[in-house]
Structures are given as structure tokens and as C-alpha cells.
Amino acid sequence: MRSPVLGAAALFAVVVLSLATASHGALQYGFYKGKCGTKDVETIIQGVVRQRFFSDTKIVAALLRMQFHDCFVRGCDASILLDGPSTEKTALPNFSVFGYDLIDRAKAAVEAACPGVVSCADIIIAATRDAVALAGGLKYQVQLGRRDGMISQASLVNLPAPTITVPQSIQTFRAKGLSTSDMVLLLGGHTVGITRCSVIKDRLYNFRGTGKPDPTLNPNFLQLLRSFACPKIGGDNNMVFLDDPSSSLKVDNSFYKQLLQNKGVLQIDQALALDPATKPIVQQLAANPTQFLTQFNQAMVKLGAVQVLTGTQGQIRKNCRRTN
Structure with a gap:
């Protein structure tokens, strides 16, 4: 049986040829062309990202996490940016999200160029794309035209935990319109990811209450983690x-x-290489660096189209931290 990753690779030429006209819903490539006078919205955002990247490369992981956490809760509507006592920001899984100040700076820059035109949701998507390219990824075109949501509730945050099983993860991603291959590719964003020792300590010392480490961990790697990261x-x-x-x-x-x-490092990450539904995809991506870069970009575009608001839905926030 041909792997879905190989199948996607075979279709890449078709994707490239149709890129200029393809769209998800009302999203479009080049959406802001001509909407900001002679100024290029995407170039303005890129400038802000570049400035931050060269002083703090961790911003790549931050933006990837921000996009994922935003899009998985009520879609890619920048609801994660809203401040308040019970907004998405206050939910435990979002305590690890940072980079909000970069979005603020990018928003201020585009507002100065053309007030009330560029959504915060689009800034997250474009900024993440630019950060990926700066960190060695291939620069990909992004579809824009999202509008900002006005609802942000911590109670709605139900993100997949690092202890989720592969079948559970497949089901979770499928509910967002994302395939098994998309899931493996998007988790590949962990190539620049970081976590806290507290998240993985049970795997190192008391896996599932056994008093022993996770048996799937490489013994030498286990000792390394115990010695240098997680006592x-x-x-x-x-x-x-x-x-x-x-x-x-x-x-x-x-x-x-x-x-x-x-x-x-994370339980779900290791499980990808062990589960028969995902192991062949992991093997192919490990063997083909260009294939990963190309298909990771395609998966990011699909993620960015999850449950978007377009047209007259939502609003274009003047300030990303609050509704108008």
C-alpha cells in the first residue's frame, strides 16, 4: 500500500501549479495586495519577525505553538490573544505560550500603514510562516483574509495532552479536518520545541505508576535526561x-x-514512531529532509484554514488584546 506521505509528494507538482488560485473557503493568497496602498502587509510583518528572530530564536517555537493553540480552539481567529480573567490565555495549556508582544508590535506596524485592515488572526499565520523560514524551513505562501473572533474562554481550551495515544490524536486532528499525515507533520513542529521537566518527569521515573521509566525510552537518552535536565x-x-x-x-x-x-521526549512524539498507523510516515520523513520541509508547509497552510472567520464574520480588532 502506498504511504499517504508518498502520495502527497507525488501530488506536489500539481499543488505548486495551482497555488496561485487555490484557496480554503474565502481565504486567498495575496489577500492584502492593493489593500494597503503601495505598502506590502506581509513585508511589514516579516520585518518585525526578522528583528525579533535575530535576538531571540526561541520565537520560532513560540509562534508555532501560538498558531496551533489558537487554531485548535474555535479555529484560527486570534482568540488566544485576548486578555481577561477567564480568557484562553489563562487556561493551563496556554501558560507555555509566549510571543504576544511580537504580535502587538506587528499589529502596531500594520495599523500605522493602513488602520483597520489587517486582522490579528492573519498576523499570527504570516508571522509564523516567516519565523519558520528564518529557522531553516522553506518559505511558503499563506492564505489570508481571516477575521478576528470575539469569544475567548478558558473553559473552551481542550488541547491534546502530551500523553494522548496515537489513535486518540488521529481522531482529534481528524475532527479539525486534518489527516493522519497532517498530524505527524504538524507534530514535527517540535523540531524547534521545548518543554518543562515537570511534563516528562513521570516518563523518567514513574511511568504510569510503575515506579520505573517508560520502557520505550532509549536507555542512554534516559540517563542523559535524568542527569542533565530532570533530576x-x-x-x-x-x-x-x-x-x-x-x-x-x-x-x-x-x-x-x-x-x-x-x-x-514527549510520550506522543515517541508513540508516532511505534504505532503502525504512523511509523511508516515517520520513517519516510526521517529519510527525506526536503519532503518534510515541503509537506510541513502544506500542513501548516491546512492548519491555518481551520474554522476561520471570513467576510463579515467577526471583526478586525484595533488592538489584538481586546475586542473593538
Whole structure:
């Protein structure tokens, strides 16, 4: 049976040829062309991202996480940006999200160029694309034309946990219109990801209450994590790279190579290389760096089209942190 990843690769030429006219719903490539006078909205956003990237490369992981966390809750509507005592920002899974100040700066820059035109939701999508390209990924075109949501509730945040099983994860992504291949590719964003020791400590010392480590962990890698990142007592806030430290700031396929060596930091990541539904995809992405970069971009475009608001829906916020 031909793998879905190989199938997507075979269709890549068709995707490229149709890119200029393809769209998801009312989203369009080049949506802001001519809407900001002679100024290019995407270039303005890119300038803000570039300035931040060269002083803080962690912004790549931050924006990837921000886009994922926003799009998985009520769609890609920038609801994660809204401030308030019970907004999405206050939900536990979003405590790890940062980079809001970059979105603020990008919003201020586009407002100065053309007030009331560019949505905060589009800024998240474009800024993430630019960060990925700066970190070694291929620059991809993004469909724009989203409008901003006006509802943000912590109670609505139900993001997949790192302990989720592969079948559960497949079902969760499918509910958003994303395939199994999309899921494996999007989790590949962990190539620049980080987590806290507290998230993985049970895998290292007391997996599922056994008093022993997760047996799927590479023994040498287990010892490395215990010695340098996560001691048994304390260190809960220590940061742990989700990819090999030598490649942890670069968007590449090293993440999948780590998984095949049983060096997945998160439980769901390692499970991708063990489950028969996803292992062949992991193997192919580990063996083909260009294939990962190309198809990761396509998956990011699909993610960015989840449950978007367009046309007269929602609003164009003047300030990304509050509704008009």
C-alpha cells in the first residue's frame, strides 16, 4: 500500500501549479495586495519577525505553538490573544505560550500603514510562516483574509495532552479536518520545541505508576535526561529541547530521526514512531529532509484554514488584546 506521505509528494507538482488560485473557503493568497496602498502587509510583518528572530530564536517555537493553540480552539481567529480573567490565555495549556508582544508590535506596524485592515488572526499565520523560514524551513505562501473572533474562554481550551495515544490524536486532528499525515507533520513542529521537566518527569521515573521509566525510552537518552535536565527531586521548571540540542533551533527533519532512535521526549512524539498507523510516515520523513520541509508547509497552510472567520464574520480588532 502506498504511504499517504508518498502520495502527497507525488501530488506536489500539481499543488505548486495551482497555488496561485487555490484557496480554503474565502481565504486567498495575496489577500492584502492593493489593500494597503503601495505598502506590502506581509513585508511589514516579516520585518518585525526578522528583528525579533535575530535576538531571540526561541520565537520560532513560540509562534508555532501560538498558531496551533489558537487554531485548535474555535479555529484560527486570534482568540488566544485576548486578555481577561477567564480568557484562553489563562487556561493551563496556554501558560507555555509566549510571543504576544511580537504580535502587538506587528499589529502596531500594520495599523500605522493602513488602520483597520489587517486582522490579528492573519498576523499570527504570516508571522509564523516567516519565523519558520528564518529557522531553516522553506518559505511558503499563506492564505489570508481571516477575521478576528470575539469569544475567548478558558473553559473552551481542550488541547491534546502530551500523553494522548496515537489513535486518540488521529481522531482529534481528524475532527479539525486534518489527516493522519497532517498530524505527524504538524507534530514535527517540535523540531524547534521545548518543554518543562515537570511534563516528562513521570516518563523518567514513574511511568504510569510503575515506579520505573517508560520502557520505550532509549536507555542512554534516559540517563542523559535524568542527569542533565530532570533530576528526580526538583528541577521541574528546567527546560528540555524536544529535538537534538544541536538541531533544536532549526526547522528540519532531525526530530523524526530522534524518534526512530527512541529519543522522543514527549510520550506522543515517541508513540508516532511505534504505532503502525504512523511509523511508516515517520520513517519516510526521517529519510527525506526536503519532503518534510515541503509537506510541513502544506500542513501548516491546512492548519491555518481551520474554522476561520471570513467576510463579515467577526471583526478586525484595533488592538489584538481586546475586542473593538
